[in-house]
Amino acid sequence: MNTNSYVDFFRQTSPYIHTHRGKTFVIALDGDTVAHGNFHRIIHDIALLQSLGIRILLVHGGRPQIDQRIAQSNIESTFHNQLRITDAAAMHCVKEALGSTRWQIESELSMGLPNSPMHGAQIRVIGGNFITAKPLGVRDGVDYQHTGKVRRVDAAAIQQQLQTGGLVLMSPIGFSPTGEAFNLSYQDVATETAIALNAEKLILVTEASGIVENGDLLRSLSVPDVDRLRNQCADAPQKMLLNTAYQACSQGVTRVHMVSCAVDGALLSELFTREGSGTLVMQDHSEVIRAAAIDDVGGILDLISPLEQQQILVKRSRELLETEISRFTLVVHPEGFLLGCAALYPMADKTEGEIACVATHPEFLGRGIASRLLEHIEAEAVQMGITKLFVLTTQTAHWFLEKGFVETAVKDLPKQKQSLYNYQRNSRIFSKHL
Numbered sequence: 001m002n003t004n005s006y007v008d009f010f011r012q013t014s015p016y017i018h019t020h021r022g023k024t025f026v027i028a029l030d031g032d033t034v035a036h037g038n039f040h041r042i043i044h045d046i047a048l049l050q051s052l053g054i055r056i057l058l059v060h061g062g063r064p065q066i067d068q069r070i071a072q073s074n075i076e077s078t079f080h081n082q083l084r085i086t087d088a089a090a091m092h093c094v095k096e097a098l099g100s101t102r103w104q105i106e107s108e109l110s111m112g113l114p115n116s117p118m119h120g121a122q123i124r125v126i127g128g129n130f131i132t133a134k135p136l137g138v139r140d141g142v143d144y145q146h147t148g149k150v151r152r153v154d155a156a157a158i159q160q161q162l163q164t165g166g167l168v169l170m171s172p173i174g175f176s177p178t179g180e181a182f183n184l185s186y187q188d189v190a191t192e193t194a195i196a197l198n199a200e201k202l203i204l205v206t207e208a209s210g211i212v213e214n215g216d217l218l219r220s221l222s223v224p225d226v227d228r229l230r231n232q233c234a235d236a237p238q239k240m241l242l243n244t245a246y247q248a249c250s251q252g253v254t255r256v257h258m259v260s261c262a263v264d265g266a267l268l269s270e271l272f273t274r275e276g277s278g279t280l281v282m283q284d285h286s287e288v289i290r291a292a293a294i295d296d297v298g299g300i301l302d303l304i305s306p307l308e309q310q311q312i313l314v315k316r317s318r319e320l321l322e323t324e325i326s327r328f329t330l331v332v333h334p335e336g337f338l339l340g341c342a343a344l345y346p347m348a349d350k351t352e353g354e355i356a357c358v359a360t361h362p363e364f365l366g367r368g369i370a371s372r373l374l375e376h377i378e379a380e381a382v383q384m385g386i387t388k389l390f391v392l393t394t395q396t397a398h399w400f401l402e403k404g405f406v407e408t409a410v411k412d413l414p415k416q417k418q419s420l421y422n423y424q425r426n427s428r429i430f431s432k433h434l
């Protein structure tokens with residue numbers, strides 16, 4: 001990558017960096033991911049997320065590691081309905097396998113050699129008895145013994161640890177008030193923890209790229225889509241992902257991402273690029289158009305300042321924006337950051353209005369954002385009794401022409417605007433009857 005494209009790429013990630021900072025992500029890594037050749041790169045990427053101010057809670061699985069340990073011990077592993085029946089001997093293997101997997105992850109997170117991506121990361125890994133478990137019990141006449149499920153998550157204790165800046169690492173083992181340990185599914189631990197913490201994201205890292213239908217990777221799904229797909233899905237790993245996403249989203253987690261451990265950098269591209277890399281399940285699926293509020297001033301400034309520097313837009317100070325904020329309409333990404341803005345200034349006679357400061361985030365151009373803003377503002381203007389809109393522009397004439405505006409002259413502007421017309425800037429003037 002040359003320096004320019006590197007700088008461009010870095011700038012394009014900025015809305016995502018701002019949005020993710022301070023948020024809580026639960027990242028679930030299945031046992032295959034921990035055993036994968038890419039695992040150390042995934043750990044570097046997780047360390048990077050942590051250094052960007054994201055609160056990370058890692059939950060690891062260990063099914064292949066447990067299978068291996070059981071095979072080495074020459075004991076029989078039994079399953080019913082794809083769930084392991086954990087007898088006392090198997091539980092011993094579960095503890096050994098998950099313990100050793102956990103130390104492997106902790107040691108990877110502790111790396112810090114100069115010239116390695118982990119240099120300076122200094123991650124503090126925190127663990128504890130955060131999960132209270134209960135036995136799965138007897139189902140279809142089958143006693144699952146030490147196989148359990150999550151009964152309670154000590155969210156307050158986890159929050160306290162995350163607030164200190166540590167990374168919480170959870171293994172799929174929980175303890176009952178009677179002092180017994182239970183073998184849990186890592187998906188259950190991750191989902192229940194994400195729900196209890198009210199996490200912004202649950203990220204499922206497995207070998208699958210995401211949800212595939214008729215050979216196509218589905219980039220984005222609504223919760224009803226997930227429900228439909230999980231009911232017709234015959235593939236066990238896909239069904240597991242769909243069931244986990246459905247459970248998490250229907251209990252308050254707003255985003256579930258599915259990314260592949262086999263694709264280098266999949267986690268970062270999912271979180272920091274528009275295209276993503278896997279499947280995203282969202283509760284609120286669409287961008288929102290809404291009136292701007294005072295808290296949006298910073299976001300609007302970030303969006304319009306580069307355009308002001310290029311003299312495409314007229315300079316507005318923070319103070320001016322603060323007083324004029326009620327004139328602005330915004331398009332907001334489902335993640336909460338600003339995609340576009342536009343302002344409507346009604347004139348003194350209230351029958352004419354000026355459209356100004358129409359801008360779309362450079363990463364999201366050509367997706368109809370400005371068109372939707374204009375339609376919204378036109379409808380708003382009609383409601384206000386405005387019958388004619390005008391706009392002054394230096395570089396976007398054709399865009400307005402294509403929206404039904406026609407060129408007009410300074411003398412046709414409302415009087416209050418004529419006296420302010422900047423002949424040096426020499427903007428072209430367009431108007432549209434509503």
Ligand SMILES: CC(C)(COP(=O)(O)OP(=O)(O)OC[C@H]1O[C@@H](n2cnc3c(N)ncnc32)[C@H](O)[C@@H]1OP(=O)(O)O)[C@@H](O)C(=O)NCCC(=O)NCCS
Pocket residue numbers: 307312313340355356357358359360361364365366367368369370371372392393394395396397398399
């Ligand atoms: C003009 C602008 C707001 C369009 O935003 P957008 O969200 O990409 O717009 P839409 O997706 O609704 O429309 C895209 C279409 O407009 C075209 N378009 C974009 N800028 C244009 C311009 N300056 N002149 C002519 N057409 C333009 C695109 O080519 C695209 O058409 P296509 O799909 O046929 O190729 C955006 O380019 C921008 O922020 N420009 C800088 C600020 C500016 O000039 N504002 C207007 C002055 S108030």
